Amino acid sequence: DAKTTQPPSMDCAEGRAANLPCNHSTISGNEYVYWYRQIHSQGPQYIIHGLKNNETNEMASLIITEDRKSSTLILPHATLRDTAVYYCIVRAYSGNTPLVFGKGTRLSVIA
């Protein structure tokens, strides 16, 4: 079952903020929101995750709505190297729960 909904593709101008939305309306209380990206055919790369508070690291910010039914990944100053497929995944906090990838959003950063 698809737990998240993402737009199939987005464009962003280089140097501008890229805001990638994700809907997860059926998220459970113990499920985290994870974001990964895959550049071309490289291995997926972990970006950030959160439970209910907004999170920021050196790569991105994650904004989760108060009802936790949606979130937005923000790349503050997108570069051409940020062109990739971005995956939003919800996953329970459990060592036995694998990450299940959907189709993601293909972000194209344009010069």
Add this chain to the structure above:
Amino acid sequence: DSGVTQTPKHLITATGQRVTLRCSPRSGDLSVYWYQQSLDQGLQFLIQYYNGEERAKGNILERFSAQQFPDLHSELNLSSLELGDSALYFCASSVAGQAGGYTFGSGTRLTVV
């Protein structure tokens, strides 16, 4: 370098053959995960091991098997290969019991001819 090592990087083999893909997890990680990525299927979870024991199974065919050894490296065995098995195979590792992310290797590209 992510710390997860996969070998070989490329593999070309004929239908009906058997191959073994190898993965060395990041130092300290006890969990290993295998994923298959083909053009039309996206990233598909195959199987998870934790400290030598199978923990979760996904869409893994009966022709495929895996194991994790005492030194924590893992092998994915693919047998009776078919053209449709051509794909990228990724291994990932994590510290089980924490909510953190996975670290993926750079993958093995398998081509079955």
